[in-house]
Amino acid sequence: MTIVAVWCRHKDDNVIGIGPHIPWRVSSDFKRFRRLTEGQNLIAGEKTYESFPNRTLPNRKIYVLSFNPDYEVSDTQNHFVVNDIKEFQDFEGTLYLAGGASVYKTFMTVGAKLLPDIVVDSIYQGELNPELKGEKIDITPCVETMHKKYQKISKDYEEDGVITSVWLKKGDFVDCSVIKHIFNAIENKGEK
Numbered sequence: 001m002t003i004v005a006v007w008c009r010h011k012d013d014n015v016i017g018i019g020p021h022i023p024w025r026v027s028s029d030f031k032r033f034r035r036l037t038e039g040q041n042l043i044a045g046e047k048t049y050e051s052f053p054n055r056t057l058p059n060r061k062i063y064v065l066s067f068n069p070d071y072e073v074s075d076t077q078n079h080f081v082v083n084d085i086k087e088f089q090d091f092e093g094t095l096y097l098a099g100g101a102s103v104y105k106t107f108m109t110v111g112a113k114l115l116p117d118i119v120v121d122s123i124y125q126g127e128l129n130p131e132l133k134g135e136k137i138d139i140t141p142c143v144e145t146m147h148k149k150y151q152k153i154s155k156d157y158e159e160d161g162v163i164t165s166v167w168l169k170k171g172d173f174v175d176c177s178v179i180k181h182i183f184n185a186i187e188n189k190g191e192k
């Protein structure tokens with residue numbers, strides 16, 4: 001199993017959301033996320049899942065984390081409710097962590113078995129949307145873990161004011177095809 005955390009955080013304060021919203025609109029960042037996760041297995045917290053248009057993202061399997069055993073997904077063929085992250089321990093394949101903050105924090109602080117192998121770290125350099133009201137949600141503890149336990153394995157890619165880099169857990173070996181897929185998605189190269 002390979003776990004890949006994918007986030008875009010605001011420079012300096014590591015904010016990823018205000019209330020339920022992502023407080024910026026950068027379409028190239030959204031497109032990069034789509035390329036990274038197309039055809040893949042995603043893990044999303046219930047609040048993030050609810051924020052997807054029509055509670056779905058086409059052509060992905062989505063594992064929705066919720067403590068509520070009766071939570072209902074929008075597509076029972078492709079979306080699955082997971083009440084306990086231990087259920088992922090024997091997962092075969094690659095899992096992309098799509099947030100939100102509670103999900104990143106859960107995976108970036110538990111025992112090594114579910115600590116992501118790779119972090120795709122995007123940093124938005126612009127201003128936060130001043131019209132949004134609500135709590136600012138940040139992932140500072142995850143960024144601290146990343147700096148302590150991971151090493152950067154890429155250059156900084158800059159696009160539309162978002163700087164993206166790839167980090168690998170120190171001492172980790174991962175499937176080359178996963179790394180290749182990530183770099184192709186970031187560099188916007190078509191895959192065979």
Ligand SMILES: NC(=O)c1ccc[n+]([C@@H]2O[C@H](COP(=O)([O-])OP(=O)(O)OC[C@H]3O[C@@H](n4cnc5c(N)ncnc54)[C@H](OP(=O)(O)O)[C@@H]3O)[C@@H](O)[C@H]2O)c1
Nearest residue numbers: 008017020021022045046047048065066067099100101102
């Ligand atoms: N910038 C980015 O890259 C990015 C990406 C994704 C999301 N976001 C932002 O992040 C914010 C949402 O983050 P959030 O932390 O409030 O919500 P969230 O992580 O999306 O969802 C939280 C919910 O997930 C469930 N959950 C969390 N941990 C669980 C666990 N260990 N086991 C079972 N269920 C678990 C619970 O659902 P129940 O209440 O149903 O039990 C919890 O209320 C929004 O502002 C969103 O826009 C930003």
